[in-house]
Amino acid sequence: VDRHCGLCGTAASTDVLVWVDDLSSCAKHGSSIYFGSQCKSMLAISLAHHQQILGVYNLFFDNSSRIDASVQSLLRLVGQLLGLSLHNARIERERLRLTVMKERQDMVNEVHDALAQTLAYARMRLPLLSDAIQAHDESQALKYFSDLKTAVTEVHDNLREVMTYFRTRMDPLGLMHALTTIADSYFSRNAIALEIRNSVPHLNLNDEQEVQVFYIVQEALANIAKHSMARHAVVRISQTPQHLEFMIEDDGLGMDEPNVSTIVTSARPLVPSTHFGLDIMQSRAKRLGGQLDVGSKDGVGTRVRLRIPFDQDRGGKTS
Template identity: 40%
Template sequence: MLPPSAAPAILGEIASSLAAGSDLRELLDRFLEPIVRLADAQAGAVRMLSLDGEHLELVSSIGLPPAVAQAERHVGHDCGLCGQGAGRQQVVWSTDLDGCAARTHGDFFGHECQGALAVPLQHRDRVLGIYNLFFAHGREPSPAVLGVLRSIGELLGLALDNLRLEAENLRAGLAHERQAMAAEIHDAVAQDLTFIKMRLPLLRDAIEGNQRESALAYLEDVRETLGQAHGSLREIVTHFRARIDPRGLARALDVLTARFCVRTGIDLHVANRMPHLELPEAAEAELFQIVHEALANIERHSGARHSWLNVEPTLAGLEIRVEDDGVGPAGAGGTAGGPGHHGQAIMRERAQRLGAELSIGPRAGGGTVVRCVLPLPQGAGAPA
């Protein structure tokens, strides 16, 4: 059993881990063992409420026999001790474990385990799960220990609520990506297909009228436009498949820019003065996609011969600039309804999610500048 003085340390470490954004399952695995020792229990388990609210699903356990852990993987939300804890939103102690014994078909409950606790994991009066402690004796923990266990439940409930919000944001993000992909396909491909549809009757009439030159001209129109549609579709699929390199943003940008040069023939000068900068994975992914979209717009719309990518620290934070010497924002469809407006909208939304500032405007000397500035903690933006 841990000494009472260990309780504040456990609470403090859980709170700091939550603030640092630690992985939830890793957090549960790491803290379940000291919680078990703090309460002088022999085993512990953490259960999350399913999305439909009908079941409690086991996500972490320690000290449970494998057969018991397997039987406890899914239980009803109103099942026995756990259901009482969730329904009452309070810590529940019980030595009546006949229901648990009947469900697990073994001799753990009622023999090896003489008492059990159910502690709700809740945030703002919403129960998101339960954690259990199982005791070889039938003595209820002291009120001081129960108070600490309740506090731990509230902290872990906060973690589960954050996980729920992240899952909801992910679903919303996926829906948005699907809408964006549909819009890109419509803008890039639908007009080409409409043109082909209009040309085919003319081609048929020319063939039936034995008008060889007209037929060949219409056929060439169809062939060229179909090639454009196919190329546009491949670019869109490539864009939405793009993922951040697991080795980090700098490596991902190296690969992206090398492929850009090979594929387009457009000269690209890269200057990265922050190659060792490390950001959260989600932030690196958003920045990568912003650069990816900016380069895709250069390829599709700018008519540029030269382009530049600069990554550097400024007083405002991390600055990424993508420039080209092409036709400029207006000529590249920078106004609403133009061929690049969906891509620009997506870039702005990504920057907004990051808390970054994004601007798109004309470049001195001709062309376009896409500028994204992300605030960084003091000292994080020193050049390498």
């Protein structure tokens, strides 16, 4: 039946209570003799919530008698309660949809962070291994083979962790210890010297904030290793009265594309990016309520700057 059919359609469009005595139009939609025989009249009541009509419900009577005003008021109240239930059901469906979308994005982020960077490192080692084999340089070939074996083992372990637990891989000793660990092996893996310069004695970030910051910095460093052809990189941690700032810079080739800026507090849409890792960095900055800027550094190299609101009274773990 079309939603605009007869007086039921009126009740489905306007917050009203409608009696229907002429059931001939209803009988056209039925194959039995119910309308006009067992059913002599019908009452259509709107299911309203906040001036929005979400449906209609009907009561059927075997005579043409009317019910008094107090009962009609009660029936309208029932309609409003049913409207509220429909409204809440819609909200719940939307909440579940958003939850599923968030879980899918979290899974994508986790797989990317756990696997993509190590696989890219392994791919970079493959041509070096091939060159060493062709040059009959056994020592270099063994070194690159060992690097690949270590990378594949790391990917395997990380994949098992993601599949089994879907949990975030984070150093239990905190953010600064995790960054220092990266710095210790960065040169041997990428032939790029990495410095960590921290002027903030207490970061006061909670566990979730540390995880998001760690992955943003990790992705920036992975991009330096893959694309920059740099010889030196530095991670600077500083603060102002309003912000905690993480700056990742290198002296490599720089960026050809225009600067990309993500200001989370702004209502403007994000600048589209063709780099999947950068999109994830932007998403993580949004979770922190901060700002992420990516661009060239004075014409030489690349600069990634993460600024998150700094609160002197904020609780959390000290790194």
